[in-house]
Amino acid sequence: AQRVTQPEKLLSVFKGAPVELKCNYSYSGSPELFWYVQYSRQRLQLLLRHISRESIKGFTADLNKGETSFHLKKPFAQEEDSAMYYCALLPGGGADGLTFGKGTHLIIQP
Amino acid sequence: EAGVAQSPRYKIIEKRQSVAFWCNPISGHATLYWYQQILGQGPKLLIQFQNNGVVDDSQLPKDRFSAERLKGVDSTLKIQPAKLEDSAVYLCASSFGGNTIYFGEGSWLTVV
Numbered sequence: 340a341q342r343v344t345q346p347e348k349l350l351s352v353f354k355g356a357p358v359e360l361k362c363n364y365s366y367s368g369s370p371e372l373f374w375y376v377q378y379s380r381q382r383l384q385l386l387l388r389h390i391s392r393e394s395i396k397g398f399t400a401d402l403n404k405g406e407t408s409f410h411l412k413k414p415f416a417q418e419e420d421s422a423m424y425y426c427a428l429l430p431g432g433g434a435d436g437l438t439f440g441k442g443t444h445l446i447i448q449p
Numbered sequence: 450e451a452g453v454a455q456s457p458r459y460k461i462i463e464k465r466q467s468v469a470f471w472c473n474p475i476s477g478h479a480t481l482y483w484y485q486q487i488l489g490q491g492p493k494l495l496i497q498f499q500n501n502g503v504v505d506d507s508q509l510p511k512d513r514f515s516a517e518r519l520k521g522v523d524s525t526l527k528i529q530p531a532k533l534e535d536s537a538v539y540l541c542a543s544s545f546g547g548n549t550i551y552f553g554e555g556s557w558l559t560v561v
Contacts, residue, residue, distance in 0.1 A: 345491075348489075382452070382552050382553060382554045382555065383540065384552070385549060385550075388548070388549070425492070429548065435494075435497065436484075436494040436497045436550070437482075437492075437550060439493070440491050442490075
């Protein structure tokens with residue numbers, strides 16, 4: 340069975356500092372990896388997915404199959420980035436639902 | 450485009466009572482999911498439908514939880530009887546091709 344691990348429950352950084360939210364996964368096949376974000380009092384929403392190789396709101400994430408990691412990075416944090424971030428894995432073929440990590444609460448201090 | 454709709458948003462019940470949650474997915478989305486999110490944890494998949502058929506319900510506690518999607522559109526999730534540990538947010542989600550999954554705002558359940 341697949342598993343997603345987010346080692347940090349809470350990450351606090353100052354505005355303008357770089358941010359890295361860690362995500363490691365275990366899965367025997369070729370998964371798709373996602374980052375979802377949940378701002379205060381809002382629904383869970385997709386931030387980015389590895390196959391798109393895009394930057395959203397300044398965030399990027401690279402899939403490292405050797406290290407089975409999909410860390411989320413942003414060079415300069417902004418206060419509006421404060422939120423819960425969840426890393427999620429979709430098994431190859433997409434037949435099953437997402438498996439989520441426990442989430443990291445990112446707090447950007449002014 | 451309208452998002453995934455869920456109701457009720459909040460529900461407080463006593464243990465051993467029953468509760469039902471309703472979900473209306475995004476129009477045209479064949480796949481519908483119910484997730485349970487306990488405070489401090491990530492969402493956990495309870496059941497996945499493809500149209501009106503069940504694809505995966507391996508993590509659904511079938512002694513007390515049931516879900517249906519009779520006409521392949523709306524879905525209901527029922528808990529009977531509820532236990533204290535069922536207190537959680539119940540998230541409905543839907544997708545068209547299975548890759549990008551869209552979530553509703555969730556139904557918050559407190560069992561006292």
